Amino acid sequence: MSEGLLFLIVFSAIFIARIVFATMFFHAVLPNSDRCPECDTPTLRVKSRGWNLLMPWFRTSWCYACGWRGLLRHGHLTPDTTVLPKRERSSPR
Ligand SMILES: [Zn+2]
Structure with a gap:
């Protein structure tokens, strides 16, 4: 086996492993509910x-x-009774 072919195989394996690990990481980071990651308000599902x-x-x-x-x-989906925008739950003015 030539050194060039060995380098190509190792480099390709590292490249594919990097894509797989990045996909697994971002899948784990995504919230497992319908809450917004920015403001914690329940989101709406869109098509x-x-x-x-x-x-x-x-x-x-x-x-x-x-x-x-x-x-x-x-x-987990938030029950309908608790769906309020966060700005309406804050202190009254
Ligand atoms: Zn939001």
């Missing part, structure tokens, strides 16, 4: 043909309080 087709195991979400859009993992 996104591209994301839902490519990654159906994620929940495409939109936060009506702060405008955040992104992907969350399917998990």
Whole structure:
């Protein structure tokens, strides 16, 4: 086996392992509920043909309080009675 081929195999293995570990890390970092990662308000599920087709195991979400859009993992859903924007829960003025 030539050194060039060995280098190509090792370099490719490191490159693929880096992609796999980064995917696992970001999957673990994503919240496992419907709460917004920016303001902790329950988000609404939105339809996104591209994301839902490519990654159906994620929940495409939109936060009506702060405008955040992104992907969350399917998990615990907030009951309807507690859905209030965070700014309305703060001190009254
Ligand atoms: Zn938010």
